[in-house]
Amino acid sequence: MHLDQSVTAETTATGRPLRLTRPDGTHFGVRRVMAEWQPPGAPRLLRLQVTTPTGALAIAEVTATPETWHLRQLWT
Numbered sequence: 759m760h761l762d763q764s765v766t767a768e769t770t771a772t773g774r775p776l777r778l779t780r781p782d783g784t785h786f787g788v789r790r791v792m793a794e795w796q797p798p799g800a801p802r803l804l805r806l807q808v809t810t811p812t813g814a815l816a817i818a819e820v821t822a823t824p825e826t827w828h829l830r831q832l833w834t
Contacts (some may be wrong), residue, residue: 759832765820776831777804778818784811786818801828810834816826 767784768777786808793805800828801821808818816834 761829761832763824763829765824765827767820773822775820775822775827777802778808778820778827778828786816788809788812789815792817800806 763780765781766779767775768779769775774791775788777785777787789807789809791804791809792807794802796802798802801823804820804822806818806820810816814834816832818829818830820829822828
């Protein structure tokens with residue numbers, strides 16, 4: 759599902775995401791970072807294994823800058 763929406767991210771001290779929260783309050787727990795890359799001059803792109811609010815596993819693709827996080831896609 760293509761979303762491209764801003765999210766709030768709770769992160770570790772090293773910047774790894776722990777939890778993503780959408781504007782409507784829906785949150786996704788991050789189980790693991792599956793892939794992470796950053797083309798020169800572009801935001802970080804992360805592919806995450808997450809748990810949905812119902813407890814199901816899903817894959818989320820997010821972009822991250824020091825100021826903003828965007829949930830680009832979600833596969834359930």
